Amino acid sequence: MSDEQFDSWGRIDRRPRKSVSPDAYDNLREAAAAGGFLPFGNGRSYGDSCHNDRGRLIESRMRTRILGFDPGTGIISCDAGVTLHAILEKAIPHHFFLPVTPGTAAVTIAGAVANDVHGKNHHARGTFGRHVRALTLLRSTGDLLTCSARENPDLFHATIGGMGLTGLILSVDLQLMKVPSAHIQQHGIRFDRLEDYFAMVERVDGEHEYSVAWIDQLATGSHAGRGILLAGDHADASCEFPDMPRGTKLSVPVSPPFNLLNIVTLKAFNEFYFRKEKRGETVKTVKWPGYFHPLDAIGHWNRLYGPKGLYQHQSVYPADMAPELTASLLDTARKAGHASFLTVLKKFGDQAPAGLLSFPRPGFTLTLDFANQGERTLKLLDRLDAIVIEAGGAINPYKDARMSPQTFDSSFPQWRKLEELRDPAMVSNFWNRTALALPK
Known part of the structure; x- marks a missing residue:
C-alpha cells in the first residue's frame, strides 16, 4: 500500500491510514463504534474532510460499475466509486455531458455529491446536487434507503454536501445534459485591472453557459487584479475534434525537496499566461478537457508544491461588496509574501442550495x-x-484543513441539522475539529 493512497490533495497531513472495503464495512457496521468510519473517494478534497484518523476509511472507489445509462433521457446510474471521467466516456458519444463539473474529472460521483461540487456554470445550472435524481444510502443501522426529493428528503438534502457523514453512498442516479458537442467555443477576454472584470461579468454570464476568470494575484499598482475571463458554450455538432481526446499524460513522479511554485516562478508564469492572450476578445473552439480539467493532464501536479504540501482557500462573499473584498484578499496575500498559482474568480448564481451544507450561495467566490x-x-x-x-x-x-470552529459556525449556521442526521458511525477529522468542538 502506498503512503499516498489516502492522502488528501493538499498533502498537509501525510500518514498511513487504515481502510476497509465497502463489503468489509457491511460486515463490520453492526459493531461499529461511534465515529469509527468515513467514506473515502478518490482523495481530491484538499483538507481533512476526507480523513478519519481515529477510525477507518471505507474505500468507495473500489466499486466502479456503471449500472445503467439511458441515451434517450440521459439518466445514468453509477456505483459510488465511478469517476466523472468514466461518466463522460460513456455519455459523450451519445451527445450528453455532465450538467456540472468541477475542475477535475478524477472526482468520484459520490464525492461530487458529498461535497455538492460546483463548476463554471453555477450561474446557469447551480451545483451538482441539483441534478441528482436519487441515491442509495446504507446507514450503520442496516437500513438501505433510497433517497430523493420525494423519498427520505431530509436525508437526501443532508447527504448532498454532507461530506460523507450521513452514511455510505452506494449508488447515484444523475441527470446528464444534452449537448451538440462536448467541446467548447471559448471567448477569452483579457482585462487589465480588477474593476474591468466586475464591469463585464454580469453581461458575460448572461450570454454564456460557462464563465470563469483567472487572476494574476501578484500584479500590483494600476494592474492589480488583472486577468483573463474565459467564457464558453458547447460547440455545434460540426466540431472536428475527436470526442474523447487521447494523448500522453505528463506526471510529476516525485515530490521535489522544495516548492517549485514560488513567487519568482509564478511571476514569470503569470506574465507569460497573461500576455499570450491577445487584447480584446478572442473566440476559438477548444477541446473539453483543456477547458474544464486542464490540470488533469498532469498527474500528481500537487507534488510541485514540495514536501510540505499546499493549502487552498476558497471563499464566497456578497456581490455588493465583491470588488473591494476581492482586492483586499489579493492584497493581503501579496503583503504576506505568498503567491497563489490557481487564483480563480467566479460569480455564483441565485439558485437555492441543493444540500443542507452546500457551499455556493449568491455572490462571488x-x-x-x-x-x-x-x-x-x-x-x-x-x-x-x-x-x-x-x-x-x-x-x-472541503477545501479546508485548518479553519476554526467559529469560522465554520459563521459559514454554516445550519450545521446542527446535519449533526442530527449524521450516521453515528461516520465522522471526519474536519467534523471533529469544527462542529464537534462547538456547543450543541
Whole structure:
C-alpha cells in the first residue's frame, strides 16, 4: 500500500491510514463504534474532510460499475466509486455531458455529491446536487434507503454536501445534459485591472453557459487584479475534434525537496499566461478537457508544491461588496509574501442550495492556493477568513484543513441539522475539529 493512497490533495497531513472495503464495512457496521468510519473517494478534497484518523476509511472507489445509462433521457446510474471521467466516456458519444463539473474529472460521483461540487456554470445550472435524481444510502443501522426529493428528503438534502457523514453512498442516479458537442467555443477576454472584470461579468454570464476568470494575484499598482475571463458554450455538432481526446499524460513522479511554485516562478508564469492572450476578445473552439480539467493532464501536479504540501482557500462573499473584498484578499496575500498559482474568480448564481451544507450561495467566490510555509501561511489564512466572515461570507469546508470552529459556525449556521442526521458511525477529522468542538 502506498503512503499516498489516502492522502488528501493538499498533502498537509501525510500518514498511513487504515481502510476497509465497502463489503468489509457491511460486515463490520453492526459493531461499529461511534465515529469509527468515513467514506473515502478518490482523495481530491484538499483538507481533512476526507480523513478519519481515529477510525477507518471505507474505500468507495473500489466499486466502479456503471449500472445503467439511458441515451434517450440521459439518466445514468453509477456505483459510488465511478469517476466523472468514466461518466463522460460513456455519455459523450451519445451527445450528453455532465450538467456540472468541477475542475477535475478524477472526482468520484459520490464525492461530487458529498461535497455538492460546483463548476463554471453555477450561474446557469447551480451545483451538482441539483441534478441528482436519487441515491442509495446504507446507514450503520442496516437500513438501505433510497433517497430523493420525494423519498427520505431530509436525508437526501443532508447527504448532498454532507461530506460523507450521513452514511455510505452506494449508488447515484444523475441527470446528464444534452449537448451538440462536448467541446467548447471559448471567448477569452483579457482585462487589465480588477474593476474591468466586475464591469463585464454580469453581461458575460448572461450570454454564456460557462464563465470563469483567472487572476494574476501578484500584479500590483494600476494592474492589480488583472486577468483573463474565459467564457464558453458547447460547440455545434460540426466540431472536428475527436470526442474523447487521447494523448500522453505528463506526471510529476516525485515530490521535489522544495516548492517549485514560488513567487519568482509564478511571476514569470503569470506574465507569460497573461500576455499570450491577445487584447480584446478572442473566440476559438477548444477541446473539453483543456477547458474544464486542464490540470488533469498532469498527474500528481500537487507534488510541485514540495514536501510540505499546499493549502487552498476558497471563499464566497456578497456581490455588493465583491470588488473591494476581492482586492483586499489579493492584497493581503501579496503583503504576506505568498503567491497563489490557481487564483480563480467566479460569480455564483441565485439558485437555492441543493444540500443542507452546500457551499455556493449568491455572490462571488475566490479561490487561492499557497505552498505550506508553516505558521506564516496559517496566519495568512486566518486573516483571509476574518475578512470574509466579517463581510457575511463563508469558507469552503472541503477545501479546508485548518479553519476554526467559529469560522465554520459563521459559514454554516445550519450545521446542527446535519449533526442530527449524521450516521453515528461516520465522522471526519474536519467534523471533529469544527462542529464537534462547538456547543450543541
